[in-house]
Amino acid sequence: MVKKRRPADVFDMRRMLALEPLALAAIASAALLVPGPSTATAQPPPGQDRFAPDAFLDPAARDLYTIAYDEWDAAGANVLRYTSRIEQRVAAGLRTPLRDRVFYHSETSVRSFWQRDRQSVNQVLGSRSEYPGRNFAIREAERSGVLYWLQEFPFDEPFAPGSDQLFIGADREAAPFQPRDDSFWLAHPLGQSADTLYRFQSGDTTSVTLPDGRQLVTVRLDVLPREIDPRRISGSLWIEPGSGALVRGLYRLSRPVNLLQDLPEAREEEANDGPLPGFLKPITFEMRLIVVDYSLWDFKAWLPRAMHLEGEMAVGIFKWPVRMDAKYTIEAVTLQDETGAEVEEEPLFGDPLTEINFATRAEAMAFIAQLLSEDGETIYQAVSPDSLGYRRSRWIAPRDRRVIEQSPHIPPPIWEYDPGLPSDEQIEGFVRHLSELPIPPLLEAQWDFDWGWGGRDMLRYNRVEALAVGGGVERSLHGSYRLSAAGYFGVADLTPKVRLDLERSTVLRRLKLGTYHELRPTEAESGYLAFGNSLDAFLFGRDNGEYYYATGADLTWRPPAIATQSFQARLYAERQSAAETNTNFALSRAFNRKWDFRPNVAADEVDEAGAELRLSPWWGNDPVGARLGLELFGRGAVWRAAGVEGTERYGQASATVRTVVPVQGQGWRQVRLGIEAAGGHTWGEAPVQRSWFLGAGGTLRGYPASTLSGLSFLRGRVELARTYEFVGASVFGDAG
Known part of the structure; x- marks a missing residue:
């Protein structure tokens, strides 16, 4: 039974149906097994310390941690239901020497109706995905009767208040926090016995004055692992000291996860199947950072605002960087203590509330779809449960599937700035903050x-x-x-x-x-x-x-292994x-x-001392858009020939410009024009091995290696390519 209201109120969760209970799972955070919240801890006898005596580096850290620990399970438990517009963006690529090549990206916008102990309902506002082979996947899905847009939809369920707030999306039915020998576990800093795995230190206090004059105060609590361990995080929590609520969490793994060392299942599989070839090892997962932000709804309930994740999966020489973010725009919230007033509430204008009984859940979903369609812009219909597969939410989508990919509600790709999400400058600030935290000791x-x-x-x-x-x-x-x-x-x-x-x-x-x-x-x-x-x-x-x-x-300075290798300096x-x-x-x-x-x-036999610098900036992340890249190289050195008095000096510099421009077509099926120009020069006398060499595929296609060599060079390349889903054909010309 539901109450029928005027269409303007359709996004209020008070029209939600009583659907069967189902535990919620991750919207997306990290591909790791994460323990759920611990059960409430009984107060110890007087005089007995609740936590390890060396867990806190200052008294303020103890007080802050204690209130956050006590209130962790209760955070968000007073939220009965909420409505939120959720935007999610994901991108994955392949790391190459020059740049990260994006091969998958997805942008999604939904409106989620969440109610405690009920199935959530998601209204699809728009979704767009790009990856090689997508046209084949769509045709195959249509032949098999599968909704292709739902099959590639990366979003499943919204955040469940009262579940873990640090690892957004941790399953509420996960085992309590404890080490396990049969699988990989991640130690939550607010879980039971976490004080034996971490130390805590208080930091800066931040005060924000709101327009109505009220103040919001947060205190930073640094989470410091007692030792380097892939199961432990290193980062900071910003906590509201009055309620113990988490306002922001910023962290990374204290070291990368090595699957063959840290996961028992992977070790057992390698033992059974034999060792992997060297170019496929090691298999690692590294988290550059995760940041989660929460906002205080009407000074009554903390709900998610934004999340950003950056990581990298590596299999030997192959590396796949991944970025993901999500933004919540809360539209309506109902709290537990407001339900009594809600039952008696009458509308200030419009038709009075009426009660409607539905014989089936499908009939109820059809009614909600009708309400969502009353604005006239988009006609919605309920998605059949038979088409949902593994998904646990209920879905309502536009009847015209073309609207899904052409919707104005779709957020920009993740490489473009979106208000409400961290900017590139903010992300770099987060990385610098993580770098300033003390490095945990290595005990083993x-x-x-x-x-x-x-x-x-x-x-x-x-x-x-x-x-x-x-x-x-x-x-x-x-x-x-x-x-x-x-x-x-x-x-x-x-x-x-x-x-x-x-x-x-x-x-x-x-x-x-x-x-x-x-x-x-x-x-x-x-x-x-x-x-x-x-x-x-x-x-x-x-x-x-x-x-x-x-x-x-030599001494070499480079970016961290998880970052794009955009520069290198060497003495x-x-x-x-x-x-x-x-x-x-x-x-x-x-x-x-x-x-x-x-x-x-x-080669000449010489003694040489010098310095080298290589820069390789790249602009344009859209895999089907225009891109421009530079590769700059410089070297300066002093040398002398073996057995000869006196020294010589020389300097070298080269520059390579690359650009790719779409000419015709769209998506992965395009005609693209690629242009590359390069030149270099040597000043002074240099050993013969410091000459520039042209020839073979890397510099001058169609000619044997080292066809040309000398102290200066100039070369160019033009290529017209027709790309398909997985293959392509090109016509090119090289000159030098």
Whole structure:
């Protein structure tokens, strides 16, 4: 039975139906198992401390934590129902040396009617998704009778007041907070026994004066893990000291999750199926940050306002950055203590309330769809339960499915600013705040060893070494430091190569100090010693690199591993010497006795000290829109030839401009024009190995490697490509 009101009141939850109970689940936060809230803790006997004696670094932290701990389960429990417009944006990409290539993004807008112990009802306002193969997926869904738009809809259910507020969307039926041996668990800082896993420190107090003169005060509580552990977070909670309510949560994992080390199921699966190849290891998940914000509805109830998440999933050399945010615009709220007054309430104008009895739930949903359609702009209908699949909410969508993708309610893509959500400047401020928190100690460290096929880039093939087998060992040290050592031995040159590095990695930067004797390509970022060129050299005899030996030390500064690699600065001092071609074997040339690899560059033997800087900014994240990128490189060095008095100096600089412009079509089916122009110059006298080399696919397609070399270069590339869902064809021309 429901009460029928005038259409203007249709978004008030007082017209919601009494639907069957169903526990709510995540709208989206992180792909991790998260424990639910703890049960209420009984007060200890007088004189007995409730928490670990060393859990708090100051008295204010104890007081703030105590009230937040006591009120955690009750937060939002007084909310009976609410209506909210919810906008959600998601993007995932593939990290490449030059930029992050977005291959999936989705923007969604819904109006959710939530009521305690009832199924929520979602009104679809609009949704848009882009990913390769979407047209195929739509046709397949239509043939099978599945609603394609619902199948790719990333939103399921709204936030449930009274559930966990730090990890938005944690299942209310999840097991209580406790370590578990059979799965991965994440330690909530307000859960039972959390004081034995974390320490807490109070921070700044923030006071906001509202237009009516009332003040809202929040106090920062820093959450500091007692040790580095992927199950523990590191961050800050902003708490309203009067009620203990969470106003903002900002945190990240204290270290990345290594699936093969931290998840028992993954270890068991690897043991059963055999070790993974090195280029697919390690498998990690790292959280750059999560920030959740809450707003105080009419000074009575705390409800979600916004959430932003950034993370990265890595499988060996493949890395997929993910960004997600959600925004809640609360439209109506009913509290438990308001229900009595609501029953007697009469409308101030319009028709009086009437009662309607529905024989079935489908009839009730059809009535709600009719109410939502009365504005005349969009005709809505209830989605059949048979089409919902795993979804636990009820859905009402436009009858004309084209309205869903053309709706003005769809938010902009996540790479564009949306008012009410954190800006790029705010996000960088959050990252800086996380970087300023104390680094937890490492109580237990282990050596990680890989070699050959089981290690990353530990097998390679080139015309200097032939087959080279490597091995590497790493160990985490105190705080953010990590020690690593790697070595290679080539069967053709019979020369061992070694490298020893000490790296300090934070959420802001990576600093690495290393010493080495190694085989080096003349273009350090070319990947000529990686898997692709090695396979090409072994199978077809096409080794596109030029190599020399380098012995010395360097200091490198780069962005953190989870961020786009947009710059690199390096200081070095080393001795360089020539490396000769030592093999003539390639599989496709095995029976051609006259064939041989082309000669390697005759490098000068010199001692050189210098500095390098590489910048690679990129503009445009839309995968089907226009994009522009730069790659700037500079080097300055002083050197002297072996056995010769006196020194020489030189400077080098190069610039590459790349742009891609859509010409015709839309989505992933387009005709695109790509233009690339590059040039470089050397000032002064430089060793021969510091020449610019042009040829092969990376610089001059259609020509053998190192066709041209010298102290200056200029090249260009034009490409017209027709892209489809998964493949494409292109016509190109290179000149240099």
